[in-house]
Amino acid sequence: MKRFTLYLFTLIALGLTACQQEVAHEDDSCCAKPVAEGLPDGTGTLAIPAAALTDMSLYNLDSDWQNQRGEELKLQNFQGKVQLVAMVYTHCSYACPRIVADLKRIEMGLEQYKQEDIGIVLVTMDPARDTPARLLQFAESNNLNPKRWTLLTSEQDNIRELAALLNMKYKMELDGEISHSNIISVLNENGEIIHQAEGLGVEPDETVNAIKSLLQKI
Template identity: 35%
Template sequence: MKLTRFVSALALPLLVAAAPLPDNSVYQVGSHWTNQDNKAVEIGDLRGKVQVMTFVYTYCEHTCPTILAHLKELDSRIPESQRSQVNITLVSLDPERDTPEVLKAYMADKGLDESRWTMLHGDPGDVRELSAMFGVRYRPMGHDDIAHSNMITVLDTGGVIRYQMKGLNEDLDATLEAIAEAVEK
């Protein structure tokens, strides 16, 4: 019985990947990215796991540290039984400065577990497109600041938006509930 469950757990991501994308999946954009290891990532590669996604930039001194703190707290509160089915993805809003190497160093500096956290670097047009898909707004303000929406989004395994936490002062409970529901779906 245990073996059956183990095999099913292994096969589930493959089955999800083989199924057609839901019509309302954000992965319909089909854009191509590079992760912190300089590996190519098609956005649809993220399917199969519940994704907790946000848009940041590494040299952000204003709200990004708070967003990251929220994500770390979320991560610590995800029940052990769900943890392997959830990934946290940070998309950089600054493709010019946030190269994959910079993203790698940032993750090391912040102690982000690469087995469960991902950072994405993309073409400026693809960043614009994906941010628009999430309803994220951003604008460079001078050389060292990018004003942007503070938003954490929960995607189900097919890439459908299940919940968005907008703003910095929201209770994390609702986001955790959305993650749990997406895992169980």
């Protein structure tokens, strides 16, 4: 898995600059939207063969995760629809609430689309404190629609592995705070990064347009 992560990270590093500027124009018949079934949070368990994933897909990672309801899942469970992904931690008092606010602004720009077309995933950087129960409390206090928003936790190694592939940098400080970059990523239905917005309070139009372009091709 470490060799795979290094290989995948190298590919993403080479291709990310171009991918951030425009959505890929190639259509792939293996990428048709599948039928999901099962998970109560709406992510679904998707019957898609591994061969459908490219080397650029984050869904090749085989790590185990838990959502805010304590349900076990794999990243592959998010395959099949466009996903907005960001990393936060619930004890953050400044940057992370602004990231959530930015995601809500993007969500508002996509109101014409169905909930099953777009997912929003928040991944904690603080698994020691951000238990599933804590994540559920955070989701409820921020009025995050459980049919669209999924909050994830896992072992620290799994989180750092995903963070590296998302180009997310973070560092645990002695006072319990976490220094981190602020990035919102857009994944296509097969888990490939096609757009990233870095910073806080970034105008949502570019991200919204990138998502609309993807949805038109699914």
